[in-house]
Amino acid sequence: MVKEIERAGIPVVHVATVVPISLTVGANRIVPAIAIPYPLGNPKMDCTEEKKLRRALVEKSLRALETEIHEQTVFED
Amino acid sequence: MSKRRILHYLNQFFGQIGGEDKADISPMIKEGQVGPGMALNQGLKEVAEIVNTVICGDSYFNENLDEAKAAIQNYLDEVKPDLVIAGPAFNAGRYGMACGHVAEVAAEKGIPVITAMYEENPGVEIFAKYAYIIPTADSAAGMRKAVPAIINFVKKFIETDGEVGSPEAAGYFPRGIRKNFFAEKRGSLRAVEMLIRKLKTEEFKTEYPMPDFDRVAPNPPVADISKAKVALVTSGGIVPKGNPDRIESSSASKYGKYKLTDLLEFTEDNSETAHGGYDPVYANQDADRVVPLDVVKEMVGEGKIGTLHDYWYATVGNGTSVANAKKYAADITKDLVADGVEAVILTST
Secondary structure (H helix, E strand, O other): OHHHHHHOOOOEEEEEOOHHHHHHHOOOEEEEOOOOOOOOOOOOOOHHHHHHHHHHHHHHHHHHHOOOOOOOEEOOO | OOOEEEEEEEEOOOOOOOOHHHOOOOOEEEEOOOOHHHHHHHHHOOOEEEEEEEEEOHHHHHHOHHHHHHHHHHHHHHHOOOEEEEEEEEOOHHHHHHHHHHHHHHHHOOOOEEEEEOOOOHHHHHHHHHOEEEEOOOOHHHHHHHHHHHHHHHHHHHHOOOOOOOHHHHOOOOOOOOOOOOOOOOHHHHHHHHHHHHHOOOOOOOOOOOOOOOOOOOOOOOOOHHHOEEEEEEOEOEEEOOOOOOOOOOOOOOOEEEEOOOOOOOOOOOEEEOOOOOOOHHHHHOHHHOOOHHHHHHHHHOOOOOEEEEEEEEOEOOOOOHHHHHHHHHHHHHHHHHOOOOEEEEEEO
16 A cells, blocks of 8 residues: 555655565555554553654654655664 | 474464464464364374474564564574474465564574465565465465465475475475576577567466566655645554444455544544454554554644645555555545645554
């Protein structure tokens, strides 16, 4: 799906836990997520902490969308 | 020669530990055979024996790669098997990836690995060079065919001392390994014959298939996200409570388009996951963990994101065929383009 949306000219950031799969399906901007059942959360944290974590991931994703890249890029930090 | 000693790798489900709620268990080793290992062992009893079974949760393996691979390495050093069998994994993505990683670890130690998966399992493309991967159906309903196929292949592997022959002849996915052999006809003659067949529009078979890299070049970045229109898409199956479109928990036959203008965030009262390929407890409690609606709305309010497209799109990426995923994405994209969406956050579980 990432590839088809990208093909239409819209930049996509793929937030995914299993980065090798994301690379194989052809995502270009990849942000590694937390865990498979909760990519953008962590039920072990309290609500405020968890939301902070999610916000950090969303901010990283937005930065990825604003970053010029020339090949598949995993945004680690 | 004495019976070959086989180590068998299974996930938590086929290892009879449990379902998705046990997908986070760390690796363990058992004596003898478990689950599909019983039938494999029975079929192989003349030539081989499954001496140990290693079981690991699919989520654990993919989320803790280093630890999981280290554990596999230790088990291989302890057991010193002659052969490893992994799976079959059918179209289970995480399971296929785990089988592939097991194969990679074993291959480094020179231990041959035989596994079985559906052709679209990501494990095939990534790990084919480390293992003989036998094609299976896309679901465990294909177990009855997969087991004898593995048995026959292992027998052949043992009989031929690993010289099973080409992928087409022996029935496994091409591994990208070249073997020298003497052809009956010289290369120039074969090339001309092939060309003549091609000119006559007859069937011909290339000796060197070009790899099919269907890559899309990255689009230019968004100049200023605080002025851009953003959309949310997920393969993690987040749908309104009650799953109004009845999106299937695996091999989804559709995607959903849902209005988000009246929502500030996801809660356990307004949403749930339809996805059957991961433990749904956490997403059902708070689907923002899969589609970050709360944070994105907040950031729109703060002026840090321009605007948000009025709908989110969801399908279930569990065993969904590539052809279907493409079709859904084409429809979704039409919508996004029509509405002037400039960037997409796509989340996957």
